[in-house]
Amino acid sequence: MEWILGILILVLGGAALIVIYLSERISVFETLLGLNPKVTSDKLAEHVAFGPNPFGDLSGENLWKAMSGEDLEDDEIDVGDVDSLRPRYELVITRHIEMILEDGRFDARAGERTAVKPLLRIPMLRGSVESFMPFTEASRLYEIGQESESKPDTADKLSAEVDEIVDDLFNKLQLERRTSFGRALLPMRDSEEDDDDDLDDLELPDAPGLDDQLALPPGEGNADAPKDAN
Numbered sequence: 001m002e003w004i005l006g007i008l009i010l011v012l013g014g015a016a017l018i019v020i021y022l023s024e025r026i027s028v029f030e031t032l033l034g035l036n037p038k039v040t041s042d043k044l045a046e047h048v049a050f051g052p053n054p055f056g057d058l059s060g061e062n063l064w065k066a067m068s069g070e071d072l073e074d075d076e077i078d079v080g081d082v083d084s085l086r087p088r089y090e091l092v093i094t095r096h097i098e099m100i101l102e103d104g105r106f107d108a109r110a111g112e113r114t115a116v117k118p119l120l121r122i123p124m125l126r127g128s129v130e131s132f133m134p135f136t137e138a139s140r141l142y143e144i145g146q147e148s149e150s151k152p153d154t155a156d157k158l159s160a161e162v163d164e165i166v167d168d169l170f171n172k173l174q175l176e177r178r179t180s181f182g183r184a185l186l187p188m189r190d191s192e193e194d195d196d197d198d199l200d201d202l203e204l205p206d207a208p209g210l211d212d213q214l215a216l217p218p219g220e221g222n223a224d225a226p227k228d229a230n
Contacts, residue, residue, distance in 0.1 A: 052127035054088065056080055060119055060130040063089070068172045090175050092122045096131040097166060100138055101185050104145020116142045137165050148186045159183050 053059055057077045058066050065072055066079050067089050099120055107114050118138040122131045144158050151158075159182025166181045 053129050054124055054127055055085055055129050058085075058129075061132045063129065064132040064173075067174070069174070086174065089173070092124075092129060092131050093133065093169065093173065093175075094181075095122050096120050096133060097141060097169075097181060098185055100141045101145040101148075101162070104142040104147075105149050105187075106145075108146040108149035113146070133169060137169055140165060144186070152187065155186060155188050159186055159188065162186065 055063055058079065062072055062074070062077060066082050067086060072079065099122075100117060103114065103117065116135065116139045118135045119130060119132050121128050141162070144162055147154060148158050159180065162182035162185065163177065163180055166177050170177050
């Protein structure tokens with residue numbers, strides 16, 4: 001009798017998996033046939049190319065506006081619970097800041113300049129999202145990256161300026177800077193041990209619902225990643 005019950009449980013479990021799989025396939029087919037107006041072909045293409053967006057319909061400048069409390073032009077976008085997404089978004093904007101500084105430093109070492117990237121795709125553990133920051137801040141962060149290589153004697157001044165820029169960005173996003181971004185992300189004249197401590201401070205503590213930590217290093221599965229990615 002027990003073996004019959006075991007087989008029945010296995011059959012029911014397999015049937016449940018099949019139902020879940022088919023429901024996802026049906027959603028895809030509805031989109032392809034134009035039967036599901038909530039999922040556009042552009043969203044489907046993005047999902048296939050970059051994986052799911054952990055922030056739902058929010059991406060790029062719309063994600064920035066939602067986090068900074070601005071109204072979105074598209075009323076059909078479901079903003080959801082912004083406060084619950086903000087800790088995860090802090091990881092995204094932190095990585096964006098780091099990548100722009102890395103771009104500036106790499107280009108300075110190569111003796112060249114490239115376009116500033118106020119819009120970058122940030123890879124995450126499950127999927128990815130486009131991150132946006134205003135061009136003024138993005139441009140200055142890139143210049144600081146350049147100057148940190150060409151003018152190493154100004155390291156302390158540049159570090160302080162990075163923190164000021166991050167403070168301005170975080171204030172708009174209702175976030176709080178917990179440590180020095182400048183000391184963690186720019187070459188400093190202090191001991192390597194101090195720099196390692198600052199880098200550790202930039203890692204946010206584990207919290208419920210933050211499964212989508214940034215996981216892919218620059219250069220793996222991210223076409224927009226800086227050229228000197230770690």
